[in-house]
Amino acid sequence: MFDLDLWREIFQSINMNRTRSLLSGFTVAFAILLFTILFGIANGLQNTFAEAFVDDANNSITVQSGRTTKANKGLQVGRQIQFKNEDFDYIKEEFEGKVEYITARIYKNFQASFRGEQNVYDIRAVHPDHQFLEKTIMKEGRYINQNDLNSKTKCIVIGRLVEEDLFLKTTALGKYLNLGGIQFKVVGIFTDDGGDNEERKIYMPVTTAQHLYGNNDYIDQINLTYNPEMDYDQALAFSTLLTKKMKNRFSVARSDQRAIRVRNMAEGTKAVSQMTVGLTFIILIIGLGTLIAGIVGVSNIMIFIVKERTKEIGIRKALGASPKSIVSIILIESIFITAIAGYVGLLLGIGVLEIVKPYLVEYFIKDPGVSNSLVVGATLTLIIAGAIAGYLPAKKASEIKPIVALRND
Amino acid sequence: MLKIHQLNKSYPIGDSSLHVLKGINLNVEEGEMVAIMGSSGSGKSTLLNIIGMLDEADSGEYILDGLPIKNLTEKKAAVYRNKFLGFIFQSFNLINYKNAAENVALPLYYQGIKRKERQEQAMFHLGKVGLADWAKHLPKELSGGQKQRVAIARALAANPKLLLADEPTGALDTKTSHDIMAFIQQLNDEGKTILMVTHEEDIANMCKRIVRLKDGVIMEDVKVTQDRAENYV
Numbered sequence: 001m002f003d004l005d006l007w008r009e010i011f012q013s014i015n016m017n018r019t020r021s022l023l024s025g026f027t028v029a030f031a032i033l034l035f036t037i038l039f040g041i042a043n044g045l046q047n048t049f050a051e052a053f054v055d056d057a058n059n060s061i062t063v064q065s066g067r068t069t070k071a072n073k074g075l076q077v078g079r080q081i082q083f084k085n086e087d088f089d090y091i092k093e094e095f096e097g098k099v100e101y102i103t104a105r106i107y108k109n110f111q112a113s114f115r116g117e118q119n120v121y122d123i124r125a126v127h128p129d130h131q132f133l134e135k136t137i138m139k140e141g142r143y144i145n146q147n148d149l150n151s152k153t154k155c156i157v158i159g160r161l162v163e164e165d166l167f168l169k170t171t172a173l174g175k176y177l178n179l180g181g182i183q184f185k186v187v188g189i190f191t192d193d194g195g196d197n198e199e200r201k202i203y204m205p206v207t208t209a210q211h212l213y214g215n216n217d218y219i220d221q222i223n224l225t226y227n228p229e230m231d232y233d234q235a236l237a238f239s240t241l242l243t244k245k246m247k248n249r250f251s252v253a254r255s256d257q258r259a260i261r262v263r264n265m266a267e268g269t270k271a272v273s274q275m276t277v278g279l280t281f282i283i284l285i286i287g288l289g290t291l292i293a294g295i296v297g298v299s300n301i302m303i304f305i306v307k308e309r310t311k312e313i314g315i316r317k318a319l320g321a322s323p324k325s326i327v328s329i330i331l332i333e334s335i336f337i338t339a340i341a342g343y344v345g346l347l348l349g350i351g352v353l354e355i356v357k358p359y360l361v362e363y364f365i366k367d368p369g370v371s372n373s374l375v376v377g378a379t380l381t382l383i384i385a386g387a388i389a390g391y392l393p394a395k396k397a398s399e400i401k402p403i404v405a406l407r408n409d
Numbered sequence: 410m411l412k413i414h415q416l417n418k419s420y421p422i423g424d425s426s427l428h429v430l431k432g433i434n435l436n437v438e439e440g441e442m443v444a445i446m447g448s449s450g451s452g453k454s455t456l457l458n459i460i461g462m463l464d465e466a467d468s469g470e471y472i473l474d475g476l477p478i479k480n481l482t483e484k485k486a487a488v489y490r491n492k493f494l495g496f497i498f499q500s501f502n503l504i505n506y507k508n509a510a511e512n513v514a515l516p517l518y519y520q521g522i523k524r525k526e527r528q529e530q531a532m533f534h535l536g537k538v539g540l541a542d543w544a545k546h547l548p549k550e551l552s553g554g555q556k557q558r559v560a561i562a563r564a565l566a567a568n569p570k571l572l573l574a575d576e577p578t579g580a581l582d583t584k585t586s587h588d589i590m591a592f593i594q595q596l597n598d599e600g601k602t603i604l605m606v607t608h609e610e611d612i613a614n615m616c617k618r619i620v621r622l623k624d625g626v627i628m629e630d631v632k633v634t635q636d637r638a639e640n641y642v
Contacts, residue, residue, distance in 0.1 A: 004524075005518060008524075009518070012506065012507070012511075013506065016506030016507075017506060311502070315502045315504055316504075316515070316519075317487065318463060318490060319490070319496075319516040320487050320488065320516055320567070321519050322483065322484045322519075323483045323484065324484070325519070398483075399483065401465075402463045403458045403463035403464050406463075406502060
């Protein structure tokens with residue numbers, strides 16, 4: 001029940017004892033401010049970390065070829081291994097169920113021009129699955145699809161910065177871009193969290209590239225992701241088996257490290273996820289520490305407040321205040337101050353984070369911030385701690401004989 | 410009005426205990442004005458505190474206006490104090506962050522009276538003690554005599570049956586003391602029962618009856634001719 005008179009009493013007490021109210025409010029606000037800032041910065045660090053390692057799918061495996069360094073089965077050293085479409089199909093069929101996405105890659109490099117503007121870009125000829133492997137985000141239009149592959153269409157998907165560079169302020173979608181003398185239709189524009197470099201790429205269907213540049217079925221590299229349901233050990237076993245089978249297929253010596261190179265991101269991923277766990281742990285300790293410091297502060301102040309108000313409590317009791325009304329007036333006041341101060345601390349903290357955000361990027365802190373629920377939870381914890389810390393002395397004060405409280409001057 | 414029979418009270422001091430009140434018998438009728446005298450340690454304040462339900466007796470009977478006061482819960486004691494008793498203290502005991510009118514209205518707040526009515530009644534009682542113009546002033550802006558008058562107004566606000574005063578003039582100079590006493594006498598003239606603790610003879614002589622305590626026992630209980638305070642003003 002809302003008791004206006006009780007609130008009047010409380011507001012008067014807060015208003016007329018400003019030093020006391022400000023002091024206790026300051027402690028809480030400061031604790032929440034520190035909590036928000038520390039947690040925000042730690043989160044920022046984690047964001048940077050996550051972004052640096054998670055741009056590409058972290059269950060990905062790349063298969064690359066090179067020259068042999070060892071003679072094997074009568075074949076000489078220095079033989080160039082060249083992947084073809086059949087190798088791509090082989091992996092796809094051989095490891096069906098274990099492979100999630102798979103794409104071939106052909107690297108090209110062309111001068112691209114549109115009207116007066118021109119520049120040189122990396123070009124990747126790929127399969128549709130490539131979108132998921134690179135975590136490419138479509139901004140406009142569509143990605144390469146199976147249809148493009150089948151009919152070897154001259155269409156391309158360009159990065160956001162390619163559009164910015166060449167098409168200036170106009171839109172690129174549906175326009176024709178000249179790549180090394182051949183006109184390609186832009187069917188999509190993408191963005192990528194991997195940074196500017198990733199957004200200066202151009203994708204085209206793998207079959208188109210094979211047809212136009214040499215009319216062969218060569219592939220430079222095969223990228224795939226393994227089934228995410230596999231655990232770390234299964235993933236390693238899978239890539240080991242893949243390496244072995246590919247080496248057999250090309251008659252490469254087992255110990256040859258150059259001819260067939262299979263790189264499994266899982267090896268790195270494990271270290272990364274362990275570091276992330278470590279970071280989370282540190283964040284938790286920081287948050288908990290700040291919170292405990294805040295709780296101790298609030299508790300101290302509550303004990304002090306009750307002590308300071310002992311005489312007032314005695315007077316009120318002599319005038320007919322029940323113990324319950326004594327406890328509630330002290331508790332509600334402290335909860336009210338804590339809640340307001342906690343909110344102020346939160347706003348300040350978020351404000352500080354917003355202001356320093358641009359300056360922190362170079363220190364590997366990206367998007368520092370805290371979730372609202374976390375801060376609300378922290379403030380609630382402080383309020384509850386303050387209430388408990390205040391309740392015990394308030395209860396005790398409400399039980400002392402008024403004569404003892406009144407004598408205390 | 411007030412009946413006390415074989416009241417005992419002792420305080421523990423370390424392992425032993427100090428027997429402060431040793432079988433007090435006291436009857437006070439309505440409209441009386443009684444001074445309880447004694448040197449310090451005689452038990453006079455303890456007796457007043459027990460009468461004021463601020464403290465509890467170890468044994469004995471205490472009947473206030475026909476109600477036996479015994480084994481009260483804190484809540485009930487609070488209600489009784491609010492309804493039956495008005496306190497006047499030596500050190501005034503005003504709440505320092507409330508102005509005069511708010512201090513006077515406080516007992517009414519605990520009676521659950523509406524704010525507007527509280528304010529009206531507080532102003533009425535402040536007017537009675539001659540401080541209507543000082544209603545918005547904080548205690549620190551008032552002189553000692555004025556503070557005590559605010560305290561008296563507060564004690565009267567709840568319209569108590571019994572007014573208890575613990576050295577009401579203890580912190581005041583002679584002239585102000587006489588002012589306050591004149592006012593208390595006037596209240597008694599109007600029919601209020603008043604019980605006060607004092608160690609000053611001249612103040613005690615302004616009451617109608619003097620009870621002398623020594624070492625926890627009533628040595629003397631006499632009716633006296635009231636010395637009117639206004640003669641000194």
